[in-house]
Amino acid sequence: MKGKSYRSHLQMAMTYFLVAAILGLLLRFYPILGLDFNYRFVVHGHSHIALLGWVYVALTTLLHFCFLEKKKSSRTYKRIFWFTQATLIGMLLTFPFQGYALFSIVFSTLFLIVSYVYVYHFWKNIDLKYKHSKGLKCAKAALIYMMISSLGPWALGAIMNSLGPQSIWYRLAIYFYLHFQYNGWMILAVVGIFLFVWEQHGLEIPKKSFTHFFLSFNLGIVFTFFLSTLWTKPPFGFYTLAGFGAMAQLYAFACLWGMIKNQFFELSLTKLQTLLIKLVVAMGLIKIVLQLLTVLPYFSTMAAKYLDFTIGYLHLTFLGVISMALFFFMDYFEMFRISTKSFPWYFVGFILTEALIFYKGIAAWQGWGIFEGQGKLMAWATLLIPIGIAIMLIKNRALT
Structure with a gap:
């Protein structure tokens, strides 16, 4: 597949990101402008x-x-890619208008x-020169x-039919899906691609250190799922397992x-690429610290009670780390350029919205009350994110 195809595929991915950001913006302005749509569906x-x-x-x-x-x-791969796009367009045209209903479920099932098929295709077509790659080992685990x-999604149908959406098992199935998406698939795939970059520079990855990393990271993925169960106030053993994870x-x-x-300096990165890596590392560390905090019963109860903490954590992981x-x-592979003119819009929007989300959670926890105009400020801060993404897309269109 030619480089141009990769660039067009990543532009399509960024277009989806812009659409998701615009939908998020509509959700922020919903109570302010009195917009007429089903909030939950959007x-x-x-x-x-x-x-x-x-x-x-x-x-x-x-x-x-x-x-x-x-x-x-x-x-x-191109056939898989375009079939995937058909399912995504189907979800985009159904979920915001009908929520979980026949057609949206059909499209999301076809996506799964x-x-x-993509995973099978990946396994069958690995380039033999990478068969001993430590990055590949992480990528394969991520796909698993x-x-x-x-x-989680497969279980939801059975749970809704037998126990109903108010059951704790309904919520646990959603948390199961989100946990292994974020912490298993996405973050481990990111690590795999980073180690690929590392190996392509001929930089050393000590076998013993990698083994310790790979084993502990995977144990962490499995056992931190128990963090998602602590809101049910389970037996003490669950807290122990979550803490171990x-x-x-x-x-x-x-x-x-x-x-x-x-050896990090040997990657010869641009200033923006170095900044991006530093931000990812910093936010990854914050994410881990938050996980450690929620092992404690007081904080796990607080996170479950005040939804803004959960939303802030998910946005930190998704908009920040991933x-x-x-x-x-x-940007590193030169397939989609992130410029110093577009990224600050995104970053400032991300930082402001995170601060406001966590402030709202802390205010509810401490009984402070929300300051006047907090909702409007949140909405206008959110606007910066799609503006940043749109500028990125426009600048990359100009380059092609």
Whole structure:
């Protein structure tokens, strides 16, 4: 597959990101302007297009570019790609208007099936020169977690029919899906692509250190799922397992940092690429600290009671760690340029909205009350994010 195809696929992924950001903006202005739409339906559309349109399309494109034998897999990959787009457009045209209903469920089910086809295609077409790549090992594990995460949506239908949407199992199925999407599939795929970049520069990844990292990271992924169950006030053993998972992820983070810190300068990155990597590392560390906090019963109860903390954490992971890592890769591989004129719009919007979301949660927790105009400020701050993404798209259109 030619470089131009990769660029067009990543532009499509960024277009989905813009659409998801605009839907998020509509949700922010909903109470202010009295907009006439079903709020919950648009939330479904926003989350599906963000996760499956932006991140999934970007990651699968980058994984194909990095690890697969291009000539042999090109035609089949294009068919998989365009079938995936058909399911995404179907979800975009159904979820915001009908929520979970017949056609939206059909399209989301077809998406799951074609994602399995992608995994099979990936496994069958790995370029043999990368068969011992440590980055590939992470990428393969990430794809396994992606399939594991899909057990959540499959279970939802049965839970709704038998126990109903008010059951704790309904919420747990959603948390299962989100956990293994964010912490398993997305972050491990990002690490895999970064290690690919590292290996392409001929930089060393000590076998022992990598083994410690890989084992502890995977244990962390599995056991931190128990963090998503603590709102049910389970037996003490669940807190212990969740704590073990959070500590394992912290140790894995330390192992990864130990592997790269002395040779990082050899990557010869631009100032913006260096900034992006530093931001991803900083926000990844904040994410891990928040996980450690929620192991404590007081904080796990607080996170469940005040939804803004959960939303802020999810946005930190999605808009911060994952999206900025993708910005780095797209710019590094010169397939989609992130400019110093477009990124500040996105970053300032991200920082302001995170601060306001967490402030709202803290205010509710401490009983402070919300300051006048907080909702309007949140909405206008959110506007900066789609503006930044739109500028990125316009500048890249000009380059092609």
